[in-house]
Amino acid sequence: MPATGVAAVAAALALTGCSSGSSSSSGSSSPGASSASKQASSAPAQSGNQLQDAYQKVIADVLPSVVQIITGDSLGSGIVYDDKGDIVTNAHVVGSATTFTVTLANSTKALDAGLVGSYPDSDLAVIRLNSPPSALKPAVFGDSGKVELGQITLAMGSPLGLAGSVTQGIVSATGRTVSEPQGGGSPGATIANMVQTSAAINPGNSGGALVNLDSRVIGINTLAATEPExxxxxxxxxxxxxxxxxxxxxxxxxxxxxxxxxxxRAALGITARTTFDQQFQPAGAVIVTVSPGGAAASAGLQPGDVITKIGDTPVDSLNALTTALASLTPGTKVTVTYTRDGNTQTADVTLGTLQSP
Structure with a gap:
């Protein structure tokens, strides 16, 4: 039977490659060499088909669990969390809204939903369908500890309103601490342990699923990096x-x-703001209020103290303080360097837990 076009090209390359080596003077190859060439030529095509099949299986498994969420004039994505109609998404997708219109990936029917709760500090929220359909398919979430560099990922959601879209990439990094920009409905949260991916994430993808080839959700698509310049x-x-x-x-x-x-997430139990020096440059995070019984209060920190360092990490702004705390865990004992009345002091603080307002 004649070889396929792909196999024929691959075989020709293999034969050309060995023509200057051990081929016979007549230019024909031995039966063994011909058999080996055919096996080698079929391997890439077979491997490609297997990867394509894996992609298609993941899409068939997970895409029915990804929804489009419309709130006012904006839209985003969400993931079906359970069979009761709960859907998890980003807090910046829901914003200040309490009612939503949801469209499932396998349906064009608009469904009404209401807010269950929102936690902007981690940019997560849950909404619930008022009348969940019986065919609702919850997603399966993976083990974050098993996410590794180089794993293939698929990002599913509604970029630019194109519901049911899928892009592909790899896990580019893990453990990233990322500060979101403020404005446009975003809470400007600082989030630790984020998964970095090369899969395209565009407006409307927020709240959608980042999935591995085991059809497990390993993350919620949240934001794309921007070029400052x-x-x-x-x-x-x-x-x-x-x-x-x-x-x-x-x-x-x-x-x-x-x-x-x-x-x-770790917390000091304070509210703070950025303070500036005489040259109008950020110079630390000044404490505005201290929660009674909180970590800072227990360590003797007071309103007016200017925090300049957490452990060995310099703090020149509120954002720097938030980023430093995001990389720590509750119960950790850390040395806080601060100034009071112009004098530099330190305090050993056992960090508390960040809670809802």
């Missing part, structure tokens, strides 16, 4: 997703009690 233009191939462990922790609490009491 190009007026906020997207940086191709650099997107970030909130990890599955954070999603399930926050979503479970919002569903059960409507608020978050154990965020897994």
């Amino acid at each position: 190009s007026n906020g233009a997207a940086a191709p191939g650099i997107g970030f997703a909130i990890p599955a462990s954070t999603i399930t922790n926050i979503a479970d609490q919002l569903i059960k009690q409507g608020k978050v009491t154990n965020s897994g």
